[in-house]
Amino acid sequence: MKKFTQKMEFKPFCVLIAIILICGIISGGDFFKITIVDGHFYGRLIDILRNGSRYAILAAGMTMALGTGGTDISVGSVMAISGAIACSIVDSRILPGLGGNVFLAVLIALAAGAVCGAWNGFMIAKLKVQPMVATMILLTAGRGIAQLVADGKIVTITSDAYYSISGGYILGFPAPMFIAIGVIILFMILTRYTAFGMQVEAIGVNQQSSRLAGIKVERNLWIIYILCGITAALAGIIESAGIKGADCNNCGLMIEMDGILAVAIGGTSLAGGRFSIISSVIGALIVQTISTTIYAFGVAPELTRVAKAIIVIIVCLIQSQAFMDKLKGLFTSGKRKEVQA
């Protein structure tokens, strides 16, 4: 038990439970209400699981990039590209030879994500461009590419098979949740049961000495950014499936910030080094819970951003060791004064 409390995952987990509990109590239990509609579970917690899945998938990829001390701010644009490609294929607007095959559409969209990731990897590992600057190229250009693919319009599709990627249910739970769990398990195996995870942390702590120690820094950076591209593409597919269409202007807009926030709330340092995929996934669920909460309590539209910011500040303060120490110090010094008096 003591061991668990010292784990990196402990604090974000407590924060998540606390937020959900507080919401539940304020709403008088409404927040927890889960009913069965058309043979699947239905309720706010289910919404959090479904809508939080894309953040969780994104955060898994982002964690590794941040773990090396880098970052990938192009994920939102990559989402738009993969959504545009997948929807256009399903709609037979491009590659009509595939006959709108959903499986192939998803595969090609994921491959496009991998190509985008490889481009980032090339810039960062090969040309040694700073990660934020390197990925900024796709951040701006990516949306343009997506618009070219989608012909500047919102591609609307009617395929129920494609929609089920986001709107489908397995055993009564939303399909994206299972996709996210699959991705997380793969990433856990990769980072905890192979040398790869250790190498990522080593690169994050000190690239130069990692290289001297014989770690293939370049190769690892390539892999990480390609994985980041693929996770972003997957998130884009889920998002476009949910709205039955590719909205290139808005799909994943500013989501890179939510992704980074999820990882940061999870406790992974943006400076690189020690990271935890599970912490980031919990961080992602916190981010989603915050927005679900704001809608649930009907915060006035012009105040939603402020409300979100306040909750994020509180969460970050709880996460900050320095702040908690100060807080403790305040209480103890106060007591000491009392004793003296």
Next chain:
Amino acid sequence: MKKKLLALTLVAALGSTLLAGCAVQPAPAAPAAAPAETSEAAPAEEPAAEPAAPAASANDKLVVGFAQIGQESGWRDGETNDIQWYAAQNTDTIDLIFADAQQKQENQIKAIRNFIEMGVDVIAFPPVVETGWEAVLTECQEAGIPVILVDRGVDESCADLYATQISSDFIWEGAQAADIVGDLLEGKGKVVELEGTVGASAANERKEGFDNEIAEKYPDIEIIASQTGDFTRALGKEVMESFLKSYDEIDAVFAHNDDMALGAIEAIKEAGKKPGVDIKIVGCDGVKGAFEAMVAGEMNGTVECNPCLAEQVFDTAAKLKAGETVDKWIVSNDGVFTQADAEAELPNRTY
């Protein structure tokens, strides 16, 4: 070596995606392919281009310079096509000089200066931004060329510098939507509202129009919740999901644009209710997707924000040339559509 090869292939791959993307984009589908009389001015490339205009003052044709913003959306393309098509239909009375500013104010200003030099009769343009037009509009006034603002407005300080503005009345659109909702619910029920981007004029005014009309004409209809969906489908869906859980009884949704309405349809389906039947849905804009949803019976109505302004623009231009006075604000002819006329109208939808 291997790595270099890999790098090269990647660059090639990225390049080819770009090219492929370009190939997908069709040439601007203009019914006015190249009408002999419609000269194109391209201010971006050749700011000093002087086709000297088909002798503006010498002939009695109406010479209009139109500085379009560029291609930004299906809506904008619809407007461009309409202007060019209308001019092509009336080549014996209208001379259209069309410029594409590629989303840049400086290009639009250059195009307008070009029009002044050419001595056109009337200048029309949709201002890409609200501010920064004082100088060029003053030049127009000094040259004695009346200016028509199309579909967007400019800063208050320029109020005296243009002749008229032709645009939609968002308040009227909101009120029309309220009437559709009122009819559908027969004057009684609970309504939720999906607002546009906070601060956008389309959102503020549609809300104002809708809320006032409901309050005045339908005292038994209650707006129980209102939240922003940022004009996007994804957020429209997410907010609607939340509404459905907060309120057991929702009779209708009013979305400030059709995309949010389309998102709301998916959320309603997931809640096990029938969109368009159990919960009525009314949007704004009149995009093609909304008409398809209406034909499928999943949406109930939409208030158009009409991009086809050509007739009004050229009629007004003709009046201005003749020296007649026109209203400072001319409201564009927006239509109201419900399921009944959706099927007939669907083929006419261009955006």
